[in-house]
Amino acid sequence: MQISDNRYSVYSSNSLAKSSSTMKQTSSGEQAQNTGPIFTDYSDPKNAIFQNLLKTASVQDNIKVNEDGTYSWNPNADGSASSTQEWLAMVMITEQNGLSSKDPGAMTPYSTGDLEKFRQLTGYNLIQAGGAYTVLDDYGNPVPSDDVAKVQAAWDMFDLAKGGQDVNGISGDLTVDNLRQAAEGLTQQKGANKAIWDTLFKMLDERLGPDALA
Known part of the structure; x- marks a missing residue:
């Protein structure tokens, strides 16, 4: 991908x-x-x-x-x-x-x-x-077509968050808050797929939130 x-x-x-x-x-x-x-x-x-x-x-x-x-x-x-x-x-x-x-x-x-x-x-x-x-994936295969849009949105989110760190001279791992802020910005872009971003916001909480990492 x-x-x-x-x-x-x-x-x-x-x-x-x-x-x-x-x-x-x-x-x-x-x-x-x-x-x-x-x-x-x-x-x-x-x-x-x-x-x-x-x-x-x-x-x-x-x-x-x-x-x-x-x-x-x-x-x-x-x-x-x-x-x-x-x-x-x-x-x-x-x-x-x-x-x-x-x-x-x-x-x-x-x-x-x-x-x-x-x-x-x-x-x-x-x-x-x-x-x-x-x-x-874990075997070197490209992302299946059904998941491409979701994974692309996630990569855009990580990319924007990492770029924000660079611009502000911040080092260290990206935080969930960094990713959420980047996602909120991307949802404002013209043509943003609301359903995909709603899914990613939910996934951030379920897979990277305090309960998931506890």
């Missing part, structure tokens, strides 16, 4: 595969304490999504396990990825090896906490890896 006009939305397999000259060293980012499966640290080989990808035939055809236990990606002849699973495996390996292409735009990347909130709210993963952003 890619959202048009979203400052974080830069899905392009070809440009990622050819961007090695612009790659830079990145920090490992903040680590959330988690005793269950890892979903939002895309630099960790134990990431549950990455482990699912390793079971995909097309990924197995292009992946190599090095002697030190790290992974390498052998791209297709034209340097592209022919499926979202291949693309995701490629950029996650890039992250695992400590490199990422330049972050799109001048926006601050989402924190692990932000990514966890997005997953808890929507049931999908906001992928932030290799300098690109997209939304996929």
